[in-house]
Amino acid sequence: MRKAKAGDMVLLLGQDRKSFIRTLRPGEEFQTHRGILHHDSLIGQPLGAQVNTHLGYPFFLLTPTTEELVRGIRRKSQIVFPKDAGYIVLRLGVQPGSVVVEAGTGSGALTSVFAFQVGESGHVYSYDVREDMQSMARSNLRRFGLEDRVTLIERDIAEGFDPHESGCLFLDLVKPWDYLDQARAALAGGGMLGSLVPTANQLVRLITALEDHPDFAFVEAEELSLRRWKTIPGRVRPSDRMVAHTGFLIFARAVIPLAEETNDSA
Numbered sequence: 001m002r003k004a005k006a007g008d009m010v011l012l013l014g015q016d017r018k019s020f021i022r023t024l025r026p027g028e029e030f031q032t033h034r035g036i037l038h039h040d041s042l043i044g045q046p047l048g049a050q051v052n053t054h055l056g057y058p059f060f061l062l063t064p065t066t067e068e069l070v071r072g073i074r075r076k077s078q079i080v081f082p083k084d085a086g087y088i089v090l091r092l093g094v095q096p097g098s099v100v101v102e103a104g105t106g107s108g109a110l111t112s113v114f115a116f117q118v119g120e121s122g123h124v125y126s127y128d129v130r131e132d133m134q135s136m137a138r139s140n141l142r143r144f145g146l147e148d149r150v151t152l153i154e155r156d157i158a159e160g161f162d163p164h165e166s167g168c169l170f171l172d173l174v175k176p177w178d179y180l181d182q183a184r185a186a187l188a189g190g191g192m193l194g195s196l197v198p199t200a201n202q203l204v205r206l207i208t209a210l211e212d213h214p215d216f217a218f219v220e221a222e223e224l225s226l227r228r229w230k231t232i233p234g235r236v237r238p239s240d241r242m243v244a245h246t247g248f249l250i251f252a253r254a255v256i257p258l259a260e261e262t263n264d265s266a
Helices: 066-071 082-092 109-118 131-144 176-186 200-212 258-265
Strands: 009-014 019-023 029-032 035-038 050-052 058-062 099-103 123-128 150-154 166-171 187-197 216-222 248-254
Touching (some): 019 029, 019 066, 066 082, 082 109, 082 248, 099 176, 109 123, 131 150, 166 176, 176 187
Parallel strands (some): 099 123
Antiparallel strands (some): 029 035
């Protein structure tokens, strides 16, 4: 049976579904209006166990999922929602050992998802022009124990990316169409380009630019909606609210035009 140990990041989940993520450190306390939990009393407890505050309020001691970690991330800007982040990872083909490039670090939510997925053998290179955003992202990555898997680069990508020969690249920018040449130069042949934009105006600009670009093909645009259901036996039904439009997802393949193939073989 796995037990919580010092240094573990744990999820404390109340019966009202309010949750708190904390790193267990000897001598520290977790305080809420529901009472106090001493970290020392949690260390050594089996994961999944119910633990009570000094006022008797019960929490379950759990391991947080990637979705729970990202949803609770410290932020200064809007983050890529978990419903989109998981799909982005699948569409870009991110897996252990992958080299991922992204532009628009923000608070580091998607950066963290990429870092979880590439594992210890892969790496993420994340670009942003704002030092304050990268500082926030660095803090979040350190909190998750992912700092060694990510290189944060403070740069305007109009100047280009470093030579990564990445299999996938993601643009989370206001005007991604302005940087397609730079993105293609950083992608290996056949690599996946992804982007997220919130408005239809931006969507049209981006897919038009991609269709006109000779080095990208197979352009696709999608959006995802998430609807939860109430799980009360006897009256199971859809929730009154849902996470609908958060952004348009655009994907394309990096290709080599026929003319370039002919010249290379001549």
